[in-house]
Amino acid sequence: xxxxxxxxxxxxxxxxxxxxxxxxxxxxxxxxxxxxxxxxxxxxxxxxxxxxxxxxxxxxxxxxxxxxxxxxxxxxxxxxxxxxxxxxxxxxxxxxxxxxxxxxxxxxxxxxxxxxxxxxxxxxxxxxxxxxxxxxxxxxxxxxxxxxxxxxxxxxxxxxxxxxxxxxxxxxxxxxxxxxxxxxxxxxxxxxxxxxxxxxxxxxxxxxxxxxxxxxxxxxxxxxxxxxxxxxxxxxxxxxxxxxxxxxxxxxxxxxxxxxxxxxxxxxxxxxxxxxxxxxxxxxxxxxxxxxxxxxxxxxxxxxxxxxxxxxxxxxxxxxxxxxxxxxxxxxxxxxxxxxxxxxxxxxxxxxxxxxxxxxxxxxxxxxxxxxxxxxxxxxxxxxxxxxxxxxxxxxxxxxxxxxxxxxxxxxxxxxxxxxxxxxxxxxxxxxxxxxxxxxxxxxxxxxxxxxxxx
Amino acid sequence: xxxxxxxxxxxxxxxxxxxxxxxxxxxxxxxxxxxxxxxxxxxxxxxxxxxxxxxxxxxxxxxxxxxxxxxxxxxxxxxxxxxxxxxxxxxxxxxxxxxxxxxxxxxxxxxxxxxxxxxxxxxxxxxxxxxxxxxxxxxxxxxxxxxxxxxxxxxxxxxxxxxxxxxxxxxxxxxxxxxxxxxxxxxxxxxxxxxxxxxxxxxxxxxxxxxxxxxxxxxxxxxxxxxxxxxxxxxxxxxxxxxxxxxxxxxxxxxxxxxxxxxxxxxxxxxxxxxxxxxxxxxxxxxxxxxxxxxxxxxxxxxxxxxxxxxxxxxxxxxxxxxxxxxxxxxxxxxxxxxxxxxxxxxxxxxxxxxxxxxxxxxxxxxxxxxxxxxxxxxxxxxxxxxxxxxxxxxxxxxxxxxxxxxxxxxxxxxxxxxxxxxxxxxxxxxxxxxxxxxxxxxxxxxxxxxxxxx
Numbered sequence: 001x002x003x004x005x006x007x008x009x010x011x012x013x014x015x016x017x018x019x020x021x022x023x024x025x026x027x028x029x030x031x032x033x034x035x036x037x038x039x040x041x042x043x044x045x046x047x048x049x050x051x052x053x054x055x056x057x058x059x060x061x062x063x064x065x066x067x068x069x070x071x072x073x074x075x076x077x078x079x080x081x082x083x084x085x086x087x088x089x090x091x092x093x094x095x096x097x098x099x100x101x102x103x104x105x106x107x108x109x110x111x112x113x114x115x116x117x118x119x120x121x122x123x124x125x126x127x128x129x130x131x132x133x134x135x136x137x138x139x140x141x142x143x144x145x146x147x148x149x150x151x152x153x154x155x156x157x158x159x160x161x162x163x164x165x166x167x168x169x170x171x172x173x174x175x176x177x178x179x180x181x182x183x184x185x186x187x188x189x190x191x192x193x194x195x196x197x198x199x200x201x202x203x204x205x206x207x208x209x210x211x212x213x214x215x216x217x218x219x220x221x222x223x224x225x226x227x228x229x230x231x232x233x234x235x236x237x238x239x240x241x242x243x244x245x246x247x248x249x250x251x252x253x254x255x256x257x258x259x260x261x262x263x264x265x266x267x268x269x270x271x272x273x274x275x276x277x278x279x280x281x282x283x284x285x286x287x288x289x290x291x292x293x294x295x296x297x298x299x300x301x302x303x304x305x306x307x308x309x310x311x312x313x314x315x316x317x318x319x320x321x322x323x324x325x326x327x328x329x330x331x332x333x334x335x336x337x338x339x340x341x342x343x344x345x346x347x348x349x350x351x352x353x354x355x356x357x358x359x360x361x362x363x364x365x366x367x368x369x370x371x372x373x374x375x376x377x378x379x380x381x382x383x384x385x386x387x388x389x390x391x392x393x394x395x396x397x398x399x400x401x402x403x404x405x406x407x408x409x410x411x412x413x414x415x416x417x418x419x420x421x422x423x424x425x426x427x428x429x430x431x432x433x434x435x436x437x438x439x440x441x442x443x444x445x446x447x448x449x450x451x452x453x454x455x
Numbered sequence: 456x457x458x459x460x461x462x463x464x465x466x467x468x469x470x471x472x473x474x475x476x477x478x479x480x481x482x483x484x485x486x487x488x489x490x491x492x493x494x495x496x497x498x499x500x501x502x503x504x505x506x507x508x509x510x511x512x513x514x515x516x517x518x519x520x521x522x523x524x525x526x527x528x529x530x531x532x533x534x535x536x537x538x539x540x541x542x543x544x545x546x547x548x549x550x551x552x553x554x555x556x557x558x559x560x561x562x563x564x565x566x567x568x569x570x571x572x573x574x575x576x577x578x579x580x581x582x583x584x585x586x587x588x589x590x591x592x593x594x595x596x597x598x599x600x601x602x603x604x605x606x607x608x609x610x611x612x613x614x615x616x617x618x619x620x621x622x623x624x625x626x627x628x629x630x631x632x633x634x635x636x637x638x639x640x641x642x643x644x645x646x647x648x649x650x651x652x653x654x655x656x657x658x659x660x661x662x663x664x665x666x667x668x669x670x671x672x673x674x675x676x677x678x679x680x681x682x683x684x685x686x687x688x689x690x691x692x693x694x695x696x697x698x699x700x701x702x703x704x705x706x707x708x709x710x711x712x713x714x715x716x717x718x719x720x721x722x723x724x725x726x727x728x729x730x731x732x733x734x735x736x737x738x739x740x741x742x743x744x745x746x747x748x749x750x751x752x753x754x755x756x757x758x759x760x761x762x763x764x765x766x767x768x769x770x771x772x773x774x775x776x777x778x779x780x781x782x783x784x785x786x787x788x789x790x791x792x793x794x795x796x797x798x799x800x801x802x803x804x805x806x807x808x809x810x811x812x813x814x815x816x817x818x819x820x821x822x823x824x825x826x827x828x829x830x831x832x833x834x835x836x837x838x839x840x841x842x843x844x845x846x847x848x849x850x851x852x853x854x855x856x857x858x859x860x861x862x863x864x865x866x867x868x869x870x871x872x873x874x875x876x877x878x879x880x881x882x883x884x885x886x887x888x889x890x891x892x893x894x895x896x897x898x899x900x901x902x903x904x905x906x907x908x909x910x
Contacts, residue, residue, distance in 0.1 A: 037772060041619065047815040048616050048684070143614060149773035151606070151614035158613075159598060159606035161503050162793020164496065229503070300779070317492060317790035318604035318780065324755070325776035335772035338617020343810070352807040355798070360502040 019054035020345045021087040025078050025103060026094030027060050027067055030117055030144070033334035034091055034341075035069060041338075049345040057081045059094070082107040088348050091337060092116040093144075101125055108132040108140065113344040115337055117144035123218035123234040126225065130357035139347055139354040141340035146219045147172050147309040149332030150325040151339075156226040156313070157355055163315040165227040166278075167267040169451070170311035171304050172219040174328040175210035176242050176262040178202040180250075180292070181305040184259050189247040202307060212241035216264045216290040224266035224288040227313070230363040232266075238289040238368040245292050249446050252378055252417065256406075258294040259302050263451055265289050269366045285366040294376050295452035302452075369426040374403070374450040376419050379435065380442040383414035387440045391416055394438065398431040399423075419450060474509035475800045476542040480533050480558060481549030482515050482522055485572055485599070488789035489546055489796075490524060496793075504800040512536045514549070537562040543803050546792060547571040548599075556580055563587040563595065568803060570795040572599035572788055578673035578689040581680065585812035594802055594809040596795035601674045602627050602764040604787035605780040606794075611681040611768070612810055618770040620682040621733075622722040624906070625766035626759050627674040629783040630665035631697050631717040633657040635705075635747070636760040639714050644702040657762060667696035671719045671745040679721035679743040682768070685818040687721075687743055693823035695746040704901050707833055707872065713749040714757050718906055720744050724821045740821040749831050750907035757907075824881040829858070829905040831874050834890065835897040838869035842895045846871055849893065853886040854878075874905060 022038065024031050038045070038055055046052045058069065059078035067074065075081060082090050082103050090107040092100055092114060100121050104114050109132055116122065122129070122145050133140040143153040147170065156165070171177050175197060182193045194211065197203040209215045217237040224232040242262050253260050268278045269287045276282030295302050300322055304310040309327025314320050326332035347353060381387045388405065395402050401421040408415045420428070428447070435441050477493065479486050493500070493510055501507045513524065514533035522529065530536060537545050537558050545562040547555055547569060555576050559569050564587055571577065577584070577600050588595040598608040602625065611620070626632050630652060637648045649666065652658040664670045672692040679687040697717050708715050723733045724742045731737030750757050755777055759765040764782025769775050781787035802808060836842045843860065850857050856876040863870045875883070883902070890896050 033772065037617065041617070044619065044684075045617065048813055149770075150776060151610040154609060154614050155606040158798050159609050159791065159794040161797035162492065162496070162500065162795075163790045164499065229499075315604075315790060317488065317786040317793070319787050319790075321605060321778070321780035323776070323778060326774045331772040332774055335618045335770060335774075336614065338772070339614040340617075342616035343613050346810060347807075350808050352802075353805050355801060358503055 017051070019052040020049065020089060020348055021056045021084070022053050022089045022091065022341070023057045023059065023081045023084070023087050024055070025059045025082070025090065025092045025100070027058055028093065028095070029330035030093040030333045030337065031058065032067070033330040034093060034337050037334055037338050045342060048342050050349045051345070053341070053345060056084060056087050078103050079106065082112060083110040087112055089341060089344050090114045091341060092118055093337065095120070097121055097124070104129055105132050108136055108138050111136045111138050113139035113141070113348060115141045115144075115340040115344055117142070117333055117337055119145040119215065119218040119222060120234070123221040126222070126357060127231055127359070134356050137353065139344045141344055141354060142222075143340050144333045144336035146222050147311060147323070148325070148327040148329060149335045150309055150311065150323045150327060151336070152223070152311050152323050153226060155323070156223070160313065160315055160318060161355075163317045165313060165315045167314040168223050168227045168265075168311060169301065170223065170264045171261055171301055171309050172264045172311065172327060173210055173216040173262060174307035174309060175203045175207065176213075176216070177304065177309070178307050179211070180242060180245065180260055180262060183245070183247060183250050184254070187247055187251070190243065190245055211243050213239045213262065213290045216262060220264035220266055220288050220290050223264065223311070224286060225359065227266055228268070228286050228363055229358045229361040230286065231359045232286070232288055232365065236288055236365045238291070240291040242292050246446070249448060252376070252446065253294045253448070256294070256376070256417070256419070257297050258450070259297060260292050260448070261295055261301060261304075262290065262292050263295070263301070265451065269371060272370065285364045287366045287368075287371040289368060289371065291449060293373075293449040293451040295450075299452035370424045372422040372424050374420055374422055374453060375428050376417070376448045376450045377432065377435075378445040378447070379416040379418070380445055381414050381416050382440045382442065383411050384440065388416065390438055390440050391418065391435065394434045395420070395431055398427050398434065400427050400431050415445070472506070474507040475504065475544060475803055476511045476539070477508050477544045477546065477796070478512045478514065478536045478539070478542050479510070480514045480537070480545065480547045480555070482513055483548065483550075484785035485548040485788045485792065486513065487522070488785040489548060489792050492789055492793050500797060503797050505804045506800070508796070508800060511539060511542050533558050534561065537567060538565040542567055544796060544799050545569045546796060547573055548792065550575070552576055552579070559584055560587050563591055563593050566591045566593055568594035568596070568799040570596045570599075570792055570799055572597070572792055574600040574670065574673040574677060575689070578676040581677070581812060582686055582814070589811050592808065594799045596799055596809060597677070598795050599788045599791035601677050602766060602778070603780070603782040603784060604790045605764055605766065605778050605782060606791070607678070607766050607778050608681060610778070611678070615768065615770055615773060616810075618772045620768060620770045622769040623678050623682045623720075623766060624756065625678065625719045626716055626756055626764050627719045627766065627782060628665055628668075628671040628717060629762035629764060630658045630662065631668075631671070632759065632764070633762050634666070635697060635700065635715055635717065638700070638702060638705050639709070642702055642706070645698065645700055666698050668694045668717065668745045671717060675719035675721055675743050675745050678719065678766070679741060680814065682721055683723065683741050683816055683818055684813045685741065685816040686814040687741070687820065691743055691820045693744040693746070697747045700747050701901070704903060707831070707901065708749045708903070711749070711831070711872070711874070712752050713905070714752060715747050715903070716750055716756060716759075717745065717747050718750070718756070720906065724826060727825065740819045742821045742823075742826040744823060744826065746904060748828075748904040748906040750905075754907035825879045827877040827879050829875055829877055829908060830883050831872070831903045831905045832887065832890075833900040833902070834871040834873070835900055836869050836871050837895045837897065838866050839895065843871065845893055845895050846873065846890060849889045850875070850886055853882050853889065855882050855886050870900070
């Protein structure tokens with residue numbers, strides 16, 4: 001323990017006393033925590049960067065709120081802030097597309113490195129922003145944009161850069177996971193549980209972005225882009241939310257040893273139905289989708305409850321990895337921002353660079369219609385002989401292979417629960433339409449996808 | 456999806472056709488996989504690096520083995536290989552201290568960047584190697600040294616660099632986890648299970664490094680160094696192996712809703728017994744230790760079975776994170792090596808640098824004697840009135856607070872199972888010595904630590 005610590009030698013314009021100027025755009029939950037950590041951990045941050053970080057300003061929407069920081073640091077003029085000569089790094093935690101997009105672009109064009117937590121912006125504009133960063137040799141970091149504190153962006157970009165990722169499956173939205181976990185636990189219905197989540201602050205006043213899967217879809221687009229070295233935007237992601245999930249769905253799931261989770265799934269799939277898959281040397285496409293699905297209770301994602309997030313990554317050589325932690329909230333998200341900030345500041349100090357965008361693979365997106373998944377189909381049926389045969393016949397006719405069928409109840413309450421093998425969405429949709437026409441089928445109560453099983 | 460991909464512009468000596476020269480030291484399980492991936496994934500690697508990777512040579516101990524690669528690439532002269540002018544990157548996967556230490560040093564001194572999976576070497580010589588890397592502005596990467604494919608080194612160095620890590624607890628040795636999982640499942644004893652693990656290839660012919668905790672201790676030293684920005688060597692790590700764990704210990708654990716795991720624990724602790732902790736503004740030390748301990752079955756680490764590894768990291772802002780995956784084996788370890796290789800190659804290509812060693816905190820190591828943990832003490836006792844009082848008296852006398860006591864069996868089989876609150880190792884050791892002297896105590900059957908409970 002006596003050896004001298006080697007002295008860091010910057011090769012850029014910065015000496016170790018010359019501070020690195022930082023500005024923060026937005027002072028909501030995350031911005032407030034970032035400003036706090038910059039102050040509380042100043043000594044550690046200085047040691048880790050090699051130079052002190054100096055907060056040059058914070059852009060806010062209103063100046064008439066006491067935010068516990070010197071008033072002269074606050075400004076509503078974000079545009080001037082991001083191009084100030086004494087600013088090296090811009091932290092964007094305001095969210096939304098505009099003006100975040102133009103501010104980040106202006107910052108990058110001025111050679112400032114940017115750390116952002118803005119998943120909606122990144123999902124659609126990473127290409128444009130990365131190109132701006134590349135032109136001025138600045139950094140664009142965004143670990144906080146996916147799964148809050150959980151390091152998953154950096155592992156995908158760096159740790160797995162020598163491997164071939166085949167699949168990323170994650171629970172990446174805390175609000176919906178809180179709601180589904182609570183429904184699973186209490187048996188309450190969706191509307192009631194959403195109201196409770198809103199009351200507790202787990203859901204926003206307008207919960208649409210979360211419950212309809214838009215937030216998860218943005219994250220899925222980012223994850224897929226990183227995992228497969230291709231460009232995926234939010235519009236490429238098939239998306240269903242959780243607002244149609246009922247207490248009965250959770251009950252059905254429980255009856256077959258499953259629970260329901262909103263999953264973001266990114267995977268390599270064959271070039272077309274029936275064609276050889278990527279593993280068999282065939283051409284490949286990718287499927288990126290967000291929807292609620294049954295998963296077995298023994299699956300590692302099934303025990304991820306409440307506001308927690310988890311992401312499973314499957315790669316050729318690394319095998320199956322799982323990352324787990326707090327996916328949202330001020331401090332956890334700020335932790336991810338701060339890690340990026342230290343790296344971006346070190347790069348300024350040592351004239352380094354973060355890895356840029358990697359989209360060389362240019363993989364086509366498979367439409368949901370020919371993306372095979374397993375299904376769990378719940379039917380209200382007439383309680384008479386021949387029903388099972390008629391139902392099975394419709395599945396067979398549409399080329400959907402049945403794994404198991406269970407008959408439940410009697411008389412008016414008679415039900416059939418059918419679990420399929422992997423089937424294409426379009427074939428299943430046709431089957432369901434045909435089942436609904438059957439005289440012996442009273443109604444198709446629910447159709448839920450089933451993920452996470454070894455078939 | 457139509458936007459042009461920005462063209463990478465190297466700022467170093469490399470053009471995009473000029474290959475980056477790579478050599479591999481050692482062709483065991485990991486080296487063989489690294490060479491295979493370099494060949495199989497050459498196109499992807501070229502795209503991700505920006506230039507092709509060219510395998511210049513592989514250092515092996517014997518030339519008379521067919522390794523499926525051109526004979527002219529093989530050499531026993533590792534020393535010449537690591538300083539060749541057409542070599543930019545050295546991958547060290549031979550293991551052991553010598554000659555790995557001198558070869559890596561020679562490579563770094565010659566300006567080559569080094570990727571190593573050598574935990575034993577790093578645990579003792581990171582300071583020396585990092586200083587050599589710093590002098591010649593080369594990179595030293597070692598993700599593969601801890602927990603195989605699981606990205607934990609990079610998250611600690613980079614993702615958590617803006618946070619304050621308080622605790623790292625991990626299952627970081629696959630052999631011992633395989634043995635303990637099997638003992639838990641089958642009820643078999645240690646010797647029998649070790650024999651089975653050896654037969655299946657999960658344990659080496661001489662299993663000492665694994666079963667006595669040396670391997671886990673080296674990894675704990677590396678994790679603690681990174682987590683707390685201080686230098687920790689293997690000698691600083693308190694270490695107990697699993698060779699004394701009995702079938703009865705697993706049975707006892709199961710009876711109280713626990714299992715037994717070999718844990719690597721790194722945490723901040725108060726400067727001295729009774730002093731305020733780091734959280735309360737007191738001075739701090741760190742405790743780094745490896746030992747088998749009971750953990751509750753509901754703890755996330757308890758379900759990490761077989762050869763899998765997992766690491767839980769607790770930080771001020773990020774909260775609790777968990778990383779899970781394959782901790783050993785050729786391909787998973789090679790996946791981590793390859794991720795480092797791509798980053799090191801990119802740095803060569805763009806004249807970047809990996810973060811260097813960060814040991815500014817210089818925290819003292821707390822001796823195991825005053826590191827508080829909870830204990831589970833199993834006593835064979837005389838079946839008569841007053842025993843519990845006598846036993847409880849000894850605990851009280853030594854200042855060890857009891858959480859629960861259970862009496863089991865009758866007559867000659869009468870037992871007491873005592874679970875303590877947090878107690879210092881030294882106080883517990885004194886208590887156990889005194890208990891052994893009690894007339895009413897036949898024997899102290901086992902003393903196991905208990906981790907992972909909220910007290």
